[in-house]
Structure formats: C-alpha cells, structure tokens
Amino acid sequence: MSPMKAKSWKFNRSTHFADKIFSNSTLVFAMVIVGILLSLVIVLAVNAMPAINKFGFSFIGSSSWDAVRGVFGAWPAIFGTLLTAAIGLLIAVPISMGAAIFLTELSPLWLRGPASFVIEMLAAIPSVIIGLWGLFVLVPFVRNVLESWLGSKLGFLPLFQGAPFGVGFLSAGIILAIMVIPIITAMSRDAMRAVSDQQREAMLALGATRWEMIRKAVLPNCRSGLVGAVILGLGRALGETMAVTMVIGNSYTVSPSLFAPGSTIASKIALEFSEASSGVFVGSLIELALVLFGITLVVNVIARVLLWRMTAVKGTME
C-alpha cells in the first residue's frame, strides 16, 4: 500500500506520447468515480427540490404521508431506520466481537480459514434471500415464540407491549443483525490481527490469563479499528433495503413498541417509488433518498477515517 512505489516511477524522464495518452486516460476514468459521487449529490438535491421547497425543514419532523392531500413527512421513516439499526447493532456487536476474538485469538489454526470463510459466505447471500428466509422462518418464530415470551416476561416495559404481529421493528432488527454480523466480524478480525504478537507475548509473560491478554493487550491496541468496523456495519444497516422491506410490516407509524410494524427510509422508497405520481410525491421520496444518503455519508466517512487512522498508526509503529 505504500505510495512510494508510484512516486519512484513518476520521475522516469522518457515519457512517450502514447504514455501521456494512457496515463491521462486512466486519470479520466478515475475522475469518473469522483464525478459519479458529485453528480449523485447534485441530481438527488435537484430532483428533491419540489419537496424541499414545499415543506422545508418540517419535512424531517412531520409524520404525515398523505398522497391524496400531497403532504409528506419523513419522521416515521427516520425513526424506523435508526431504531432497526440500533436493534441490529445491539445484537450484532457482541456476537461479532466474540466471533472475531475467537477467530484471531482462540481458534485452532486449522479452523481459522474455514470458519472465516463460512462467516464471509454469510455476507455474500443476497439480501432478497435473507428477506425470503426472514419472511417464512424468522417472522413466524418471532410472532409465536419470541414476542409472546418477551411480552409475558417483560411486558411491563412499553418496549414489549402490543399485539405480536411478527412483522415489525424487532424482526427487522434481527434481520439487520444477521446481515451486519459478517461485516463487523471480518473487519474486527483484521483489526485484531494487526496487533503485534509482541504485545500478546509480553502480556502472557507477565502471567496474564488468555482473557486478560485479550482484554489488556489486544483490544486497547485496536480500539479505533473496532469502532470503525462497528460504524461500517451501522452504515450497512441503515441502508439495507430488501430484507427489511420484507419483514418490517410497512406501516408508517412511530411506536414505542418493538413489536409494532413500521418503515425505514429505504423500505418506504422501495415500496412506493414506482407508484409515485405527482411531482411532490416523487420529490418527497427523492428527498428521503437524500436524507438516507446524508446519514450514511456521515457514518461512512467516520468509519473510513477511523479505519485509515488505524492503518496509519500501525505504519508508524513498525
């Protein structure tokens, strides 16, 4: 990854005419990537204008979605997006961290490769198939087993009140957990692997147990990498569409109960975009897309900076 490589041959003087054409055309294609990103922002903003002009900032806070009167608000979708992502991370982070620790520190060598591979396969399964499985297996399970159990044990909390539909925030959160576990596991595994073995050996030589070694030598040394991994998972969870659309129930409401059906930004767009007729309706959906883009952009920038800082720190330590 060192940029020195590229530099060392920039000073080659015998630049041929064909070379100029070739290197410049690679530059043009590289700029296409930057161009796509910029035009994405501009196009979304321009197309969202009908809604932005009509509703202004009240779009974010309003809960109505009425195609007949032409009044639209984003709050239930934003709420659903944040809530399901939070449930997803709450479930996924402990499992992913445990799995990553197992893969780097505890697993016998012969098991590491296959186990990593299997977890990475989970990431390759298309979202629509996870959704299909969720709809036919997870939702009945959540309705008949999990929600009735939670309702009877913890029903005094508003979180676990209401009729067990099966489809709803809880199912969507669980589905998101399943989808981000492989991502967070793989990234945290890489972060833990980057910690030098000397740290581990020093800790063990002091008489630490294996867990104390992990706790005091490994985890503190890759903290920014782990946080980066979790935030990257968050970015994925926020934008996940198909599987969530299939299990969240698609009602446009804000409810304190996890059992209630709801919507996310992505599921709202997926369901209604091809039916939207009026300019304000389409504009509102595109503004929703813009909001989602903004949220994931911030999240991804934070994740990237953390992950890059980790590699930079590692570089200076060596």
Next chain:
Amino acid sequence: MSERVYLRRKWLNRIMIGLCGIAAAAAIILLALILGYTLTRGIAAMNISFLTNAAKPVGEVGGGMRNEIFGTFILVILGSILAIPVGLMAGIFLSEFANPKVALAVQFAADILAGIPSIVVGVFAYAIVVQPMHTYSALSAGIALAIIMVPIVARTAEESLRLVPNSMREAALALGITRWRAVVGVIIPGALTGIVTGIMLAVARIAGETAPLIFTALGSQFGVQGLLKPIGALPLQIYHYALSPYRDQQQQAWAGAFLLILLVLGISILVRWLSNRKRF
C-alpha cells in the same frame, strides 16, 4: 486470599473464552440454518419447467423464470461492460500513476461510493435515465448496477496491482519499452488473478442486487425486449413472488432463491479457490 483471586481469574478466563466460542458458533450456525433451509425449500420447488418456461398468469401451473434468468444475465453483462473499463482504469491510475494526494481523494470517493445504499443508487439511476427517457429500461438498471460495481473493481484492481513487485516494473522498463506497454504487457498480467477475483466478487454482488432494480428494470411480462424496455430479473421476481399470496408463486420464489444462491456462492467459492492458489 490469593487462592481466591486465582480462582476468579481462572473462571473469568474460561467464561469469556466460552462466550467467544459460542458467538463464533452462533454466526456459523446462523449461516447453516439460512443456507440449509433455503436450499431444501429450493430443491423441493425446483423443476425443469421453472428453468424453461416463462411466467404464467396466477392459477396456471408450470410457470417458470426463464425470462428473469435471462434478464439477470443481460443486466450483469451490461453492468460489467460499463463498470469494468472504468474500474480497471481507475485501479491502474491509483496504483501506477497517481500522486499520493490525488490517489487519496479518488480512494476516498470510491470507498464512499461503495458505502452508499444500493436503493439510493437506484433513485439516482431513475433520475438520470428513466425520467428523461420516460420509460423504465434495462439500460437504467445496468447503469445502476455498474455504479455499484465500479468502486469494488477499482479498489481490488488497485490492491492487486500494488502487490506486483517493483522489480517487475523496473525490469520491464529496463528493456526499453514504454510505460503503457509495461503496464499492459507485464504489470496487469502479473496482477491478473487479483483483478479477476475482484471482478467476480463484484459480479456476485450485483447479480443478487434487488433494491436498485425495482424502479429501473421494473420487471416485464413479455420477456427480454431490448435494452430500452423494462426487463425482468431473478432477484426482483423472487421479491415479487415472496410477497405473493399464491402458493405456486411462493414455491417459485424458493426455486429462484436456490438458483441465485448457487450462482452467488459458486462465484464466492471460485474466488476463494483462485486467491488461495495464488497467495498461499
């Protein structure tokens, strides 16, 4: 006293290690559950007419997803044709020609682009292609898929080109050939496995993408009619049939899922085999 401390540390150690093991097992069991269930339901629903017949109206049995399978094939090819040149050239730029600051900006843009939700990419494709042309089309879907594919191809191509040792570059230049010949004739062949791996990963990713197709490809009852007409796709049809109340269509959704999983996991395993063969 110290006896008790030792005992506590020993048990804490065992408990935490046990929990980590359980977490790893949970992740693996989850995959086994999903895969196992989908494959069994899929095999049960799979038959020849699923592969050879077009979709039939509700009530008629023996419908299939021939057109959607073909449609997915076309969309993946279209996406690849659009994305591979851009991704590959950008990768070459990043690894061979860019100065570090420009490289950082392009890498950052690529990473951000890779993190954008695919549904947002779909909305973008709708706005730039579907809206001006006043029709849903295979072309718009191909463009959406290409945008998803480009950053993956670019970053993996860059990484594998960087793995080519500098001595190869110097040796090629010492022979007196120009730089572009060195890149095309020596460096790219040296990194070919990695580049192909990246392209295949990207193909596996876009083959299963559904969200950006809903309002670009739309789906079609009339099979494949050209690039400027709506087109069906396997994941899209799985989505529609999964939500259908009809048992026959649900069965077809499972058969479609089976096919899609075979395709995607087949590519993943192939990629694994390719990259193992090279590095270890």
